[in-house]
Each structure stands twice: as C-alpha cells, then as structure tokens.
Amino acid sequence: MTAGPKAAVTGWPVAHSRSPLIHGYWLEKHGLEGSYIPCAVPPEDAERFYSQFRSSGLVGCNVTVPHKEIAAKACDELDQAAQAMGAANTLWLDNNGRLCGANTDGLGFLGNLDQWSPGWDENRKTAVVLGAGGAARAIVWALLQRKFTDVHIVNRTFEKAQLISEHFGSGTKAVPWDRLWEILGQADLLVNTTALGMQGKPALEIDLGRLPNHALVTDIVYAPLETNLLKQAKARGNPTVDGLGMLLHQAAPGFEKWFGMRPEVDSDLRALVLRDLGDAP
Incomplete structure (x- = not known):
C-alpha cells in the first residue's frame, strides 16, 4: 500500500x-x-x-x-x-x-495562455468562442474575469449559445454559426472549444480570411497537438497557442x-x- x-x-x-x-x-x-x-x-x-x-x-x-x-x-x-x-x-x-x-x-485556459503568450490579454477585448458545451462555459467565465467586454459565443445549435449568454449576461452575445464570418473581423481572440479537429472527429472548416493578423488563435483540442485550425492560423501569420x-x-x-x-x-x-x-x- x-x-x-x-x-x-x-x-x-x-x-x-x-x-x-x-x-x-x-x-x-x-x-x-x-x-x-x-x-x-x-x-x-x-x-x-x-x-x-x-x-x-x-x-x-x-x-x-x-x-x-x-x-x-x-x-x-x-x-x-x-x-x-x-x-x-x-x-x-x-x-x-x-x-x-x-x-x-477556466483557470487552466488562462494559465496556458499566460505561459505561452505573456500579455495576451492586455490589448484584447473582443473574443470569438466556438462551441457551447461545458468547456465553452468555463472559457467565457475566464474571459470575463480578464475584463473582455465582447465575448461572442458561436454554435451550430444557436439555443445552446443563447443559454450561456443569458447565464453570464453583460459582455456576452450568442451568434448563429452562419454569421461567424461577420464577427471574425472584430476578433482579438479566437477559441475553438468544440471537438471538431480532434483525432477521429470531423475537421473544423472555417475561413479565417477576415480574421485580423494580430488575433490570437487557440484550440482546446490537444490530440493532435497542432490542429488544422492552428496550422491555418499560423500560416497566415496569427499567433497561436495549442491546447495541451x-x-x-x-x-x-x-x-x-x-x-x-x-x-x-x-x-x-x-x-x-x-x-x-x-x-x-
């Protein structure tokens, strides 16, 4: 023993x-x-x-x-x-x-970004969070703790995004998936909290063409370590942090x-x- x-x-x-x-x-x-x-x-x-x-x-x-x-x-x-x-x-x-x-x-999410992108939250106030499960809820909470003023929650089932926005209230907004392209142009931070891109799951297919070059991109998926989202973001010059x-x-x-x-x-x-x-x- x-x-x-x-x-x-x-x-x-x-x-x-x-x-x-x-x-x-x-x-x-x-x-x-x-x-x-x-x-x-x-x-x-x-x-x-x-x-x-x-x-x-x-x-x-x-x-x-x-x-x-x-x-x-x-x-x-x-x-x-x-x-x-x-x-x-x-x-x-x-x-x-x-x-x-x-x-x-949420603390794990913040600790990861603090370690690998020090000062990441200093001039970033608008976030786009993909997904509306438990991880999304934790990350929305964490971003509000760091004084993000505009947290957009984007999900294919819009009602689930609405529930999170209604729960946290001011500073959050639910967005239908088909309007993602509209808000990407405002993003200082893009977070994938869905399982899309994980080994054995379908790919996360989004067009990052409107995403500002300064926007930090992170994915909570860590298998594979570098998801297609992170590869796509890195290729266009955006800073990235993996999910491990x-x-x-x-x-x-x-x-x-x-x-x-x-x-x-x-x-x-x-x-x-x-x-x-x-x-x-």
Missing part, C-alpha cells in the same frame, strides 16, 4: 485520462508520499458516490464527464467558478470534513489541495504527456 494521501480521477470512462500521468509526475518529482489513481464511476452510481465521498478513502478527486454537475450538487461549498458553471472538476475534503468543489477549467497547457494547468490547483504544494507546469511534464500522446517531436 502506498502511504500518504490518495486522490483519483473519477468519471465514466476514465481509462483514457492523462491525469494519473500528470499527478504521478509531480509526486515523483517532489518526492511526496501519496498516490493518484483512476476510479471509474458508472453513471448509475455517480450520485451515491459523490454524496458519500467521505467514505471513499480519498482526500479528493478530479471529476470528468459526465459527472461534473452531479459532483457540484454534492458539495458543501463551491468556488466562484463552479458556482457560475454549476459544475465541478476538482473536489477535496477540508479540515472539517466538508466536501469542497472547484472548477479549474490547459490540461496541465487545470490540474495544478487540485494537486495543491490534496498533496500540500503548488506544482509547476514545466517543460519535462509537457514532454512526458506529448510522448504518451505519441506527439513528441
């Missing part, structure tokens, strides 16, 4: 998760006692598992799809982001045994809660995950 705190990634399925690789790297690097394991939670068991988390033997966990909303409802306390999204991806038990939840997806750093940065707050120290997202960790993805240079 491994001594020290035990944490896990929970969801259905979890076999594909890189979280054990990430947290295992930090535990080994810093010589800390503890472990981080995959813990599959079938949908029919999810409500019971999170409501009875204190008896799980874990000090905390990550939560992946499709359980983030159920996990949030089981918490005694949620951070601002989890409250805003109604979803939690990071849980921990505090000193009083209360179950606390956070949503670190979002995965790495969103993991750090949970590690700190469970194991007592804030880890660094360094080049060795990035290289380790790239090798696991089969995308190493």
